[in-house]
Amino acid sequence: MKHSKILVIGACGQVGTELVDNLADRFGPERVIASDIRDQADFSVDYIKLDVLDRAAVKQVVIDNNISEVYHLAALLSATAEKNPEFGWKLNMDGLFSILDLAKEGLLKKIFWPSSIAVFGPTTPRFDTPQYTIIEPTTVYGISKFAGERWCQYYHDRYGVDVRSIRYPGLIGWKSLPGGGTTDYAVEIFHEALKNNSYNCFLSADTALPMMYMSDAIKATIDIMQAPSDTIKIRSSYNISAMSFNPAEIAHEIKKHISDFEIQYEPDFRQAIANNWPASINDQEARDHWNWKHEFDLRRMVVDMIENLKG
Numbered sequence: 654m655k656h657s658k659i660l661v662i663g664a665c666g667q668v669g670t671e672l673v674d675n676l677a678d679r680f681g682p683e684r685v686i687a688s689d690i691r692d693q694a695d696f697s698v699d700y701i702k703l704d705v706l707d708r709a710a711v712k713q714v715v716i717d718n719n720i721s722e723v724y725h726l727a728a729l730l731s732a733t734a735e736k737n738p739e740f741g742w743k744l745n746m747d748g749l750f751s752i753l754d755l756a757k758e759g760l761l762k763k764i765f766w767p768s769s770i771a772v773f774g775p776t777t778p779r780f781d782t783p784q785y786t787i788i789e790p791t792t793v794y795g796i797s798k799f800a801g802e803r804w805c806q807y808y809h810d811r812y813g814v815d816v817r818s819i820r821y822p823g824l825i826g827w828k829s830l831p832g833g834g835t836t837d838y839a840v841e842i843f844h845e846a847l848k849n850n851s852y853n854c855f856l857s858a859d860t861a862l863p864m865m866y867m868s869d870a871i872k873a874t875i876d877i878m879q880a881p882s883d884t885i886k887i888r889s890s891y892n893i894s895a896m897s898f899n900p901a902e903i904a905h906e907i908k909k910h911i912s913d914f915e916i917q918y919e920p921d922f923r924q925a926i927a928n929n930w931p932a933s934i935n936d937q938e939a940r941d942h943w944n945w946k947h948e949f950d951l952r953r954m955v956v957d958m959i960e961n962l963k964g
């Protein structure tokens with residue numbers, strides 16, 4: 654019998670590039686297909702150009718390739734969506750419906766779709782933010798993620814769709830650059846520190862945000878998809894957490910390795926976005942339900958980032 658395949662949509666992004674390699678290592682490259690809006694991309698697995706808003710094309714790819722699982726990562730992140738709210742809403746919502754509806758039709762067995770800490774807003778408790786709390790997002794990205802969470806829960810409850818989701822914090826990795834997020838400074842800072850010994854940060858020194866090293870985020874993503882269905886008790890999206898730090902704290906940690914590193918602060922429009930997000934997250938439900946556990950804290954993450962970026 655031919656094995657069904659896994660499709661990653663939005664594979665060229667920060668999470669996708671690492672997720673594809675991990676899925677290929679775990680399940681075999683012949684079982685993974687990467688897709689994105691670009692004409693071409695360099696993956697160790699088959700690549701298909703695909704616009705998630707083209708429903709007919711997505712359906713054809715799913716049928717032609719015997720796809721049973723989709724990781725749907727294509728989205729405009731917080732900073733980019735603020736610059737183009739209409740398209741941010743369209744891509745983030747219509748893209749999700751395109752995949753949820755294929756599962757509703759019975760063409761997909763399982764879906765992963767990421768939500769974000771951006772669902773939280775100024776009325777949410779800022780520290781140790783619980784799974785269940787006040788949720789009043791203020792960005793287009795946050796509103797789309799919160800609406801998406803409710804639709805995931807609805808499609809699960811009403812149509813039995815096996816959709817699984819986590820609220821990503823800021824993600825830090827060395828294999829690819831992020832694009833369009835408010836937490837991107839925590840990746841840029843390493844590149845600039847190694848190239849110029851200096852970084853001009855677009856958030857203020859004391860802006861603490863929840864963060865996670867990419868290897869932990871990939872582990873959480875694959876773990877939640879591999880967990881037995883009855884352990885996934887939340888079908889909107891799970892809080893997950895690893896560390897929390899502000900720009901001054903990460904700069905201090907980097908200085909231990911690059912002693913002449915200097916940081917300056919020049920907050921821009923992204924400061925207002927970060928001000929409304931939690932500083933730290935409580936993820937007890939994810940830990941209890943499907944055994945989520947992080948490995949990297951700030952110190953270990955900085956060592957690993959610098960080692961790998963130095964090459």
Ligand code: AKB
Binds near residue numbers: 730731770771821824
């Ligand atoms: C962003 O900054 O927009 C993202 C996120 C927290 O979802 N990294």
